[in-house]
Amino acid sequence: MTTTPEATITRDRAVRAAARWFDICSYAGLIPERGVCAMVDGTQVAVFRDFDGALYALSNLDPFSGACVLSRGILGTRDGTPTVASPMYKQVFDLRTGACLDDPRVAVPAFPVRRSGDRVEVALTDEHRQ
DSSP: OEEOSSOBOOSOHHHHHHOEEEEEEESTTSOTTEEEEEEETTEEEEEEEOTTOOEEEEESBOTTTOOBOGGGSEEEEETTEEEEEOTTTOOEEETTTOBBSSOTTOBOOBOOEEEETTEEEEEEOTTTOO
């Protein structure tokens, strides 16, 4: 899920209606090209800010290693797609969708994320709650 600094992009109205938003941190506190991990209603979420100010949120769980480490991954791009590479085995995930670009059978959950004033918020829907 991506955002512009002022607007949230979500998949559809049903997701927006069913989503519960959680305050994560200040926007200024997110260092560009670095991730942070937040425990959101029992779910570990990796939150990223790129150099252009866009926000992304994925599950922190690396499905290949089973470790909660994606927030420590390396941000980059592949063919214009914003990505994070897992620090464990280096699989690359699309920051917008959570799809693994190295193995199309694998994906991690992507979460709606938005900027609200100087705060960053992540939403969980019932399908995301563990």
